[in-house]
Amino acid sequence: MELLKLEDFAGCVNDTFASRLDDVPLEFVLVEARALQNPSPAAVRQPFSLLFRNTAAVVFPQKIYPLHHPRTGEVGIFLVPIAMEPAGFLYQAVFN
Known part of the structure; x- marks a missing residue:
């Protein structure tokens, strides 16, 4: 399995x-994809959020959700709810 990258x-x-979620269809809109500081020169990939x-x-x-998109296919991503906005709830995934 290939590591996911910001790209x-x-x-x-x-x-x-x-x-x-169980048998209920959900939709998540990706609102931000950004690089994080690289804590180690030995890191396998550039950390991102x-x-x-x-x-x-x-x-x-918070749990692993199967997220499907034509570009990425289906990948399991651990999402954590982090904020409530007027437009909905924000969920974050961090890859380090």
């Missing part, structure tokens, strides 16, 4: 990623 997501900002928004009225638990 895999950089062109997908503002795109919708389809997912599901992804922010997704979901417009449901409820917050979903």
Whole structure:
């Protein structure tokens, strides 16, 4: 399995990623993809962060969600709810 990189997501900002929780379909919109500071010269990849928004009225638990997008295919990404905005809840995934 190849490691995911920022470049895999950089062109997908503002795109919708389809997912599901049990049998309920969900949509997460990628609102930010940014590099993080590289803590070690021995790091396997440049650390990065992804922010997704979901417009449901409820917050979903932190867990691995299967996210599908035509560019990335289906990948399991651990999403953590981090904020509530008027437009919905924000979820973050950090890759280091």
